[in-house]
Structures are given as C-alpha cells and as structure tokens.
Amino acid sequence: MVRPELDQSYSNNGRRGVPKCCSYKRTTVIICSINIVVALYVFQNLYTSLYSYSYQHSRTAVTYTPDQIKKMEESMRIRKQSEPRKLIEIVKNIKQKLDRREDMVELPQPLKQKLSNEIIELLRGLNSGANTTLQHEAVERWRRQKLKEAKRVTRGKASNSSILPAEAGMLAKALEFNWAELSNDIGLWIPVNVINNVHDDKPEGEDDFDDILAGRRLPPECNAELHTDYGGHAVKWGLTHHKESAYECCQACLNQAKNARPDEMKCNIWVYCPAEEGCHSPDIYQHKLEECWLKYAEEPKVTFKDTYSENYRRNHPNAPMVVPWVSGVISS
Template identity: 55%
Template sequence: MARGVARAASFGGRVTTGRWCSYRRITVAVCLGNIIAALLVLRALTSSFAPTTPKREEVVQYTEEQIRRVEESIRIRREAEPVELVQAVKKLRKIFAREEKRRKELPLELKQKVSYEIVRCLHDLGDNSSIAQQREAVETWRVEKLKDIKSASIQNSTKFGLYSEEARMLKIALEFNWHALMEDIGLWIPLEVSHTEHDDKPDNEPEEEEIIAGPPLPPQCNAELHTDYDGSAVRWGLTHPKESAADCCQACLDQAKNARPGELRCNIWVYCPSEFGCFSPDKYEHKHQECWLKQADHPKLNFKDKYSESYRNSHPTAPVLVPWMSGVISA
C-alpha cells in the first residue's frame, strides 16, 4: 500500500514538472525575448536619427566705433564702384545676347553651297586677278545674293535651291555675320598693301657712314666695308679671331714686319664684323671676328658691295650685301 502511494506521488511530481516546462511555454518565452530584443534595437536606431539640439550661437557684440568703420567702408566701396562702366558692360551683354540669338549656325549643306558659288565666282576671274579684284568680286556676290533673297518671297525662294528657313538664315549670315561665315567656310583674302617709296632725301646730303666697332684703323690699313679680297692665305682665319678690325689689320702689319726670309708677307687682311657670321661659298661656317691674313702681288676682289642677282640665285643663302670688310696694306 505504501509502495503504491510512493509511486503515485512520484508520478504526480513528474506530471507537475511537465506542465511548467511544456513546449508552448518555452516558445512563448522565446518569442517574448525576441520581441524585447527587437524593441531595444528599434529604440537604438531611432535615437541615432533623432535631431540634435543645435548649439546656441554666440552673439558678437560690436562697439559703436566698429559699426561706424564698417558703414564707412561700405559707403566708400559704393562710391568707388564704376557705375558707368557696369552699365556699359550690361548694355554690351544685352547686345551680344541679341546677336547670339540672331546668329544661328548654318547647316553644312548650306555652307557648301555658299563655298561652291564663291569659288566659282573667283574662278571666273582667272589666275592673274589681283587681290583687290578678288575682294570686289566676293563683295559683289554677297550684295547680289542679299538682294535676291530680300526680293524673293517665301513661295518662290526655291529658285535659289533654298527653303524659307534656310533663306532666312543665309540672309542673317550674309548681312550681320559675314566675317564669321567667311571663317566657317575657310575663305580668307588678304588685304592688299601698297608700298610707296618716298625719296625725299636732299641730293647733296652725304651718305651715313657705318660705325665700325673697336678702335680707329690706321690709314695704311685702307679699310673697305662690304669688301672681300682674294689672295694666298698667310694665316688661317678660322683659328685666328681678333677683337676688332683694327686688331686684324695690326696683325697683318706685324706678320709682314716679323716674317722670316722666304715666308709670305701679309699685305691683305679680311675681317668678319657681323655678329651673325659672314657668308662664304666654301663649306666652312665663318663666325664673328674671323681674321684672315693674305698675300697677293696683284690683289683682286672676290666680292664688292653687293652680291649680284645671278649669284644669289645660284647661292640661295647669300645675303644682299657682302658682310666682310678688308683692306690692302699700303707700303
């Protein structure tokens, strides 16, 4: 009997524990925990996006003297403002804006038509036409084209091969934007400049003498500008530079005085006074201050004053004036 009661008691205890730890109650507890966690997360998110209270701005207090200086600076700045210039700029902007509205890019086909007509007009003049004739022919074409477009109505404007809108655009381009149109089609005719020589120099006025750098040359040097004498080389000029023409002549005098028996004695000196070098038909590059010492029993000129036109045609690098200066030493 006692054993049965114990069994019943133990059975009853297990039943009671099973009621408190049922699956339903565990599921409810887990759901409540999830809901609480979700609410906490939601609260944290909403609190992070909550507007922060702006900081209170500090109000700066200015003294009357500071306020007076600010007002004075504003007044001076307004008085110094270039009112007329600002108004003129505004007017120019309005004008440019109107011109920009009036100007409309011509279609490529219309530009090609204009180019073809102008080229044909210039071709009719021939190859020997002057620049003035070409400019006159192009201007005549422009004026005639404007007259035709203005006189033609919208219905018969197709006789030019243009629609009404194209005719209107071409009229604006020819009348107001002619230079821009010429740039677009690549038309450029240079201005013809006429040069008039004025020979108002008195007949008896002497020619201006060229200034020779360095000390004056002694009379026995017989210096001649724009002159190149021929002769046998006593001293090679490429390796014999001198500061001035006077030094080059003195070198010739010294060589003739100190020459040994049987040596050539210098009686011709040739000097390059040009800072840009001196032309010569040989293969060498002749630089500034070259000094050539030569000898010739009967000195002959290579070049004097100017190179001839035929010589410059065969030597394209030759200048007009002979750049050398030289002289024959007098005994």
C-alpha cells in the first residue's frame, strides 16, 4: 500500500517547522515597540510633574515691595556694623600666635646660654660708636652664618663644627623660623632705627638720637646716652612719673632743678625707659614704658652701660642682654 502524504507541518527530515506568524523577527519587533511605548509614557509623566512643580513654585514665590527690600538691606547693614570686628581680629591674632607657638622649637637652656654669649662677644667686638643699625646688621650676619653652619651639620658636611649633631636640626629651625621668639628668650633687644629723609642741619660731631628716640630733638644740655642707667637719689619716683618721650623727661629734670626750693635736691640726672616691653632694673619693681626717673648725685656714676655682664645675667635671669634705659647727666 502507498503511505499517505506527510503533513505540511513537518519538514523533509521529520522535524516540525516554525509557523511564519511567530517568527523571531516579529517577536523582537513587538518587544522593542512595547519598550518604546513604556519609555515615552515614563518621560511624559516626568516632564508633566516637573512642569507642574515649577508652575506651582512660581505661583507661591514671595514678592517684596521696594520698601521691604530697603528695610532688609538696612537690617543687614546694621547687623554687619554691630559685629565685634576688633574682637574677631584679636582672636585671629591669638590663633596665629598659638599656631606659631605650636611650631616653635624649644632649645635646651645650655644652648641658649651659648648663643647668648656668642652674641655678647659679637657686640663687644664692634666699635664703641656703632649705632643700632650696625648692631642689627652684625647680629643678622651672625644668624645667617649660624643657620648655614647648622644646616651643614644636619647634612653631615661639617665635622669640625661646634654645633652638636643632635642640636643642629632644632637650632636650624629656630634660627630660620622662630628667630623673634628665640631673640626674646635669650634677652636680645636692640632698638630699631627710624630713618627719616630730612635735611640734616645739626652741628658736626653732635650725637643724633632722633633715629632711635621718639619725640623732639634732645637739647645739648641733656647729654643723652643710650643703653645707660645712672644711679642717684630719687627726686621724682619714676613708677608714678611717666613722660611720652625722652625729651619731656629731660625737660622735667631741667624744670625741677630750676624751680626747686633751697632745701630740695635739684635734679641733675634723668633716666627714661623707651622700651615697649619695659626696662630691667635690679630692684623688686616692674619698670614699664615711659617711666621717667629724676635723680640727684653729687658725683654721677654709671650703674649699667651698653650690655649686662654674663655674671650679672646669671644672677638676674630676667635681665636682657642690652641695657634698655636711656639717661643723661645735666650740664651745669
């Protein structure tokens, strides 16, 4: 018998064929179309929500009148003016000082004493007529040389140096970044010259203290001497007798001597403190800026001159290296 004809749904090799209505191509197109429709729907909802929010926000925004704006600006100006600017500036300066203090290197006391002795010998080696400018320059040259030497020691390139390798790093940092604090610790204080470009009409050979001392030019009879302290009997107690300049202090001495009664001591020595941080004296008092001492002595004698000795500063730890007082003996 002849077998019936195979069903059309089978191929020649016996496997069922895929109907043309459910092909992979059509399925992919349908799925992509659905995804596009869903994406468009989501974008439409997002755009609608953003537009409605922006519209509602613009409707609820507060508008101010020019008078209200003016009052707000005035309020802001008053609040800004009422800020404690001076206090803020003081706090900022204190914070900067504390930050610098944290970075400051504390040198051992023997090393500080050694540096102090070197500077004393350096200043003593200068000419007796060297002014404060020359003193500053000499100390600055010493600082640079010492800093260079300390850095060479830290790099191991200075075997014959007097600086110990263990102290070289600290010393280099102190000399380079904390020189002001180190100078204060070792008692170094040299007045700063204030140089004014003015016509110089003073007689030749006359000492000029205008670059150092504030106030009017001292008259010749004052015989002013920098870094000098004279002893004598107190005619005017300097703790309660302050003057704004050395000129006024000397003038006070001249006036007292001129107007003194026959039974009173007449001032012939004046001693003035021009240092902002105060002046040292071997007594129990704290001597401050602008103290003016009027004294009398039959034979005036210098108590301190130029620098305090090493032995004296050893017995008086608060004494600076340089004598801060300025004084003079009145010409008779």
